[in-house]
Amino acid sequence: MFLINAQNISKSYGVIPLFKDISFNISEGERLGLIGPNGCGKSTFLKILMGLETPDNGKIVKSRNVHTVYLAQTDVFNSYDTVQTVLFENKANLLGQADCQYLIREVTFSDSVFNLDQKISSLSGGWRKRIAIIKALLQKPTVLLMDEPTNHLDLEGILWLEEILNKTNCAYVLVSHDRYLLENCTNVIMELNRVYIDGYLKNSGNYSDFLQKREQILSGQIQQEQVLLNKMRREQEWLQRQPKARTTKAQYRIDNAEKLRENLRLLKTSNLQNRKAGINFDATGRKTKILISLNQVALTREHKKLFSNLSLKLTPGFCLGLMGPNGSGKSSLINLLKGDLLPAQGVIERADNLRIINFDQHRQQLNQQQTLWHALAPDSDSVTFRGQNIHVAAWAKRFLFAVDQLHQSVSRLSGGEQARVLIANLMLQPADILLLDEPTNDLDIATLEILEDSLSDFPGAIVLITHDRYLIDRLSDQLLYLDGDGHAEFFADYAQWRQSLQSRGQSSITSSPEKIAKTKKLTYEEQKELQRLPDKIQKAEAAVAALQAQLSEPHIMNDQTRLLQLCKEIETANSKVESLYQRWQELEASNSRSA
Numbered sequence: 001m002f003l004i005n006a007q008n009i010s011k012s013y014g015v016i017p018l019f020k021d022i023s024f025n026i027s028e029g030e031r032l033g034l035i036g037p038n039g040c041g042k043s044t045f046l047k048i049l050m051g052l053e054t055p056d057n058g059k060i061v062k063s064r065n066v067h068t069v070y071l072a073q074t075d076v077f078n079s080y081d082t083v084q085t086v087l088f089e090n091k092a093n094l095l096g097q098a099d100c101q102y103l104i105r106e107v108t109f110s111d112s113v114f115n116l117d118q119k120i121s122s123l124s125g126g127w128r129k130r131i132a133i134i135k136a137l138l139q140k141p142t143v144l145l146m147d148e149p150t151n152h153l154d155l156e157g158i159l160w161l162e163e164i165l166n167k168t169n170c171a172y173v174l175v176s177h178d179r180y181l182l183e184n185c186t187n188v189i190m191e192l193n194r195v196y197i198d199g200y201l202k203n204s205g206n207y208s209d210f211l212q213k214r215e216q217i218l219s220g221q222i223q224q225e226q227v228l229l230n231k232m233r234r235e236q237e238w239l240q241r242q243p244k245a246r247t248t249k250a251q252y253r254i255d256n257a258e259k260l261r262e263n264l265r266l267l268k269t270s271n272l273q274n275r276k277a278g279i280n281f282d283a284t285g286r287k288t289k290i291l292i293s294l295n296q297v298a299l300t301r302e303h304k305k306l307f308s309n310l311s312l313k314l315t316p317g318f319c320l321g322l323m324g325p326n327g328s329g330k331s332s333l334i335n336l337l338k339g340d341l342l343p344a345q346g347v348i349e350r351a352d353n354l355r356i357i358n359f360d361q362h363r364q365q366l367n368q369q370q371t372l373w374h375a376l377a378p379d380s381d382s383v384t385f386r387g388q389n390i391h392v393a394a395w396a397k398r399f400l401f402a403v404d405q406l407h408q409s410v411s412r413l414s415g416g417e418q419a420r421v422l423i424a425n426l427m428l429q430p431a432d433i434l435l436l437d438e439p440t441n442d443l444d445i446a447t448l449e450i451l452e453d454s455l456s457d458f459p460g461a462i463v464l465i466t467h468d469r470y471l472i473d474r475l476s477d478q479l480l481y482l483d484g485d486g487h488a489e490f491f492a493d494y495a496q497w498r499q500s501l502q503s504r505g506q507s508s509i510t511s512s513p514e515k516i517a518k519t520k521k522l523t524y525e526e527q528k529e530l531q532r533l534p535d536k537i538q539k540a541e542a543a544v545a546a547l548q549a550q551l552s553e554p555h556i557m558n559d560q561t562r563l564l565q566l567c568k569e570i571e572t573a574n575s576k577v578e579s580l581y582q583r584w585q586e587l588e589a590s591n592s593r594s595a
Helices: 042-050 083-091 097-108 125-138 155-167 179-185 207-241 248-272 330-338 372-376 392-398 415-427 445-457 469-475 494-503 513-517 524-550 560-594
Strands: 002-013 016-027 031-035 057-062 068-071 143-147 171-175 188-192 200-204 292-301 304-314 319-323 345-350 356-359 382-385 388-391 433-437 461-465 478-482 488-491
Touching: 002 042, 016 042, 016 057, 016 171, 016 188, 016 200, 031 042, 031 179, 042 068, 042 143, 042 171, 068 125, 083 097, 083 125, 097 125, 097 155, 125 143, 125 155, 155 179, 155 494, 171 179, 179 207, 179 469, 188 207, 200 207, 292 330, 304 330, 304 345, 304 478, 304 488, 319 330, 319 469, 330 356, 330 433, 330 461, 356 415, 372 392, 372 415, 382 392, 388 392, 392 415, 415 445, 445 469, 461 469, 469 494, 469 524, 478 494, 488 494, 524 560
Parallel strands: 031 171, 031 188, 068 143, 143 171, 319 461, 319 478, 356 433, 433 461
Antiparallel strands: 002 016, 002 057, 188 200, 292 304, 292 345, 382 388, 478 488
């Protein structure tokens, strides 16, 4: 039985069409992931489903007694409200604290206890988002419409959301770029994208199922274009041979040729939309073994200890992933590595003439009043990339900007477009180290994939802060977790961190081990993890070999303190190799059983 029926929905803004003639149903039990490139109209489509916007054509039909609740990207609360008044509004005075806590536990499926008297204004962005999610669920929706619900959530918050979505009984539509969330919490994926002939593709199954279907469709469109092109050539030759006098049969063939030409034009237009941003970061090519070294470093902020006794080394080809709750000190550590902050104690050593590039999550490096042209090429009509002069129009096109956008101000660009401007500028600067603070914010999935490939090929060192679990798991050689209470802990990978989280009694935000064990086939996360493990093992073994090679160096042998430290590093590196091999064997065994 359908809950919501969308019939031939079309919407344009001015002369720019967002989508046209979209028809589909949302049925009971459906968990639909809505994806697509930035600017394709996902948020607009949600608002049309909710009735907040009117389509240009078509209509939305809802079954009787369907209650639709909309969770917007931006949370709007009165700063003077308390948690209790926000969640329960007019009922706040009628419900006691115990009743309120019971209702919260009922919708979150956890024993979390909230301070209901706390002012909303005192909460972080992540906790405000949690309150907004709970508020939506307390309204008992038949269909929940969520626009980027992971915004402002840290990793623990995203796992908390994942568990709620997997246990809730309502149908929902989820707009998100989080591929793990889409994989774990949807049973239908729909992409709005002009790359498809119909302007969208809807497929039953999770995200990995959708990727397979998408590949089939796009490959089929390319083959179909070639078939139509060959057929059009034959029809063109026939038309050129015909005399001016036309029979009825000939006129019929002429009309068909015109339809064929139009179909070919539409197909070519769709296939040309399948462009991706060209992202490549340049390294300086220096051969220095250690770029930055931290030894027993501590950092405080406003008398709060962020971490202490932190030792690490950044070397070429090494990627360190930083994780932790919002406010735990991840961005402060980035500033420490840059040299913008000084440690409270400990020693930081940097290689001479170190070239560091920083991606700022707040995009303060961008002048919002500049045009796109001047943001990309401030002093001329071209940029120099890898020794070649490239006209600003061609450079802009590489990052999926249209020529007519060049004279727009940066302030008019979307968040994803501004992120692409920053990436374009960073690519022009050869670097030894990339410090990336939430580089994936506002990026669509296609751009995320290109960014991943480019970063994985970067020969320098990378320090990466992101809530994108897929990205951090794919790129990181080691994870550093800051818990927000002054402690820092290293993990081999994302899977090990989750296991640690469970062992500490925080299993309420993750799936239970029993459920994982009963899975018949590898999850999307596990399939990707298995594919990456051979490379990770090779890197880990190379790291062990490099450390062992240092044992024979005379200055190490004569320095007892450094020798002991090196032995500990070798022991840790060997443990990582063993852990990776063990994980590889586990996944291989599971994969063999499900084959």
